[in-house]
Amino acid sequence: MRIADQLRTHVKRAGVLVLVSAGLMGAAQFASAQVTANDADPALIAKGHQLAVAADCMACHTAINGGKPFAGGYGIASPMGTIYSSNITPSKTAGIGNYTEVQFARALREGVRADGAHLYPAMPYTSYTGLTDADVHALYAYFMHGVTPIDDAAPPTKLPFPFSVRASMALWNTLYLNERRFAPDPRHDAQWNHGAYLANVLAHCSACHTPRNFMMAEDAKQDLGGAQLGAWYAPNITSDAVSGIGAWTDAELASYLKTGRAPGKNQAAGPMAEAVQNSLQYLSDDDLAAIVAYLRSTPPIRDARETKPAFAHGASASVETGLRGMQPSNANGTLTTGAALFSGYCASCHRVDGTGSPSQAYPSLSANTATGSLNPSNLVAAMLYGVDREAGGQHVLMPSFGEDSYVQPLSDEQIASIANYVLTQYGNADVRVSVEEVAQARNGGPRPLLARLQPVMVPGIVVAVLLVIALAIGFARRRAAKAVAAPQAGKV
Known part of the structure; x- marks a missing residue:
């Protein structure tokens, strides 16, 4: 069964599409409210399902060619190597069935599993960190009560050293994870805030459309300014009329998000086609209009080489x-x-x-x-x-x-x-x-500097350790020599 067919089945079971509203127009109310609804409440599960669709969870956590929904195993081709998505069904042996809601929230917002191991930011927790408490609660209810448990373990991720050291992500998170919940901006209306939450948190647009720095963290100064995504390129979607989407009409932008095409402008392929197929097409017209309104307000980023769209x-x-x-x-x-x-x-x-x-x-x-x-x-x-x-x-x-x-x-x-x-x-x-550029695209696209340096990292670390040891030995010998020389100098 195709992922799109699986999604339609889930949508049908959940009932009529509801607005992905938690943390959107009423975010402040949801964030401050005490959530006491039963986790198995059908309305709460349906709401969690819609949030999961907006967040495009199934696309990454379902293997292609007949994978079971949310059972993991989808290979994400990162510059550091293939990262396999995990099983997030409520299976108690292979999935997240033993997660408490606190542990579930920490995985979503901080990228830390229940066992304390760190997730790689291929899981867009840097965006999901903005999820409100109410949304996390609804998502937890859905994944625990609205998803079929699958006891098949996903294949493990095996990145080359030193990227295989998950503990290093703790330092990365300290440097680059802005752990902050979404709060409506009083300077903007409800529609804008609705779109900001969808674009920046649930749909995690910046994860693909924002270029990354040397350490593979999003460059906030170039937010949504376009980024290489393996062999594909996620274009500039800021409000700039030349380099971005400023010259698109609202109808064209909404059509592109809903159907994957806007005649005379663009058509979705690669990762964007997956986002349209598995997530964006299921959002309501109000949701899409809110995203459009938000994108139109983003600071424009212009490539000086471009003179026309x-x-x-x-x-x-x-x-x-x-x-x-x-x-x-x-x-x-x-x-x-x-x-x-x-x-x-x-x-x-x-x-x-x-x-x-x-x-x-x-x-x-x-x-x-x-x-x-x-x-x-x-x-x-x-x-x-x-x-x-x-x-x-x-x-x-x-x-x-x-x-x-x-x-x-x-x-x-x-x-x-x-x-x-x-x-x-x-x-x-x-x-x-060039022929070389085609060969590069065939092999997964340009590799960032950090990935290209990987072959020399191990020798570099060894040399650094040996240098530290040599310096320590030298320092110890000098201290010992001074200690021997001091009594002799006193006898003179």
Whole structure:
């Protein structure tokens, strides 16, 4: 069963979608109220379910290809290595069935398990730390009483040393975890506060859209300013009209969040497609409008290299007629140029002039942020990994052309040729894709400096320890020499 189908089943069981309201419009009331409802109360469980959907818990805690809901095992490809999500069903042997509510809250807000071990921030506890007490209580009720226990243990995470030392996260949390509960800002109205809670806490937008510093913590000065996410790129979603979403209409933004596409602007793929499919499409129109209102208020971040929005690049064009008759009818191996490769592998869906299908399920390649961005990662990743998104009963599927393709695996050189043809014909002609960049995307995307330093960390630590020992020995010898010399000096 697909994750989207599982979600629909859960939604149906919970009843009509309710507003994800705890800590939103009435956050102050919920935070200060004494929660006394029975944990098994159906209304409380339904509320917890909706919070779990808004927080996109199932997407990360359910393995692909038939994984059981919330049983863990989903491999999160972090720059430090693959991090496997844990079983968060109420199983008492493999899940969180023995967690008290206090322990559950600490895991959500501080990233510390019941056994005291630290979680990696692939679990967005740096955002969930803003959860109100009422929301934590509802989530606890849902996971303890509304989720089927699964006694299958998730595979363990095995990162290379020193990242494998979970205790080091205690220092990381001291430096970068801003443990603070959400409180409504009296300078803004209820809708803005509703959107701020959804965007910053439950939906944890900054976890993907904010660049990270050397220690892999979010750079608050560049909040929502766009960040590399493995092979994909989570774009700038600040209010800036050129580099961000300031030039989008409210309807386009709401449509993108609800369906994963806004014709003439963008279409969700990769991690964003997962967020739409598993979480955002189930939010109410009021929830989505609140997120839009909040994003419109964010401080604008502008890339000085950009002079117009990414979606404003390109126009429809076709070179198809120039390709006809260039080769004998029985010739082989003729797809050697970007234009010929595009004609052979892309034009049947995106049309020969790049205008896309009439429904725009296969979108236009001009007026498209994937082809107009200064960062071509999403264009390359879409070809390597495909697009698979189901929202509102519509399934959008673009096959991948990577090594696991069931259509035709393409080489790094071929992917680069197609990308550069598309950029020149339909997108930002100033951007070029190298073969090396395609190879990098095929291997998971650019690695941050901290990950690249990992091979030399162990030798560096050994050298540092030996240096400390040598200094200690030298200091001890000098003290001993002074102690011997002192009595002798007194005899002179």
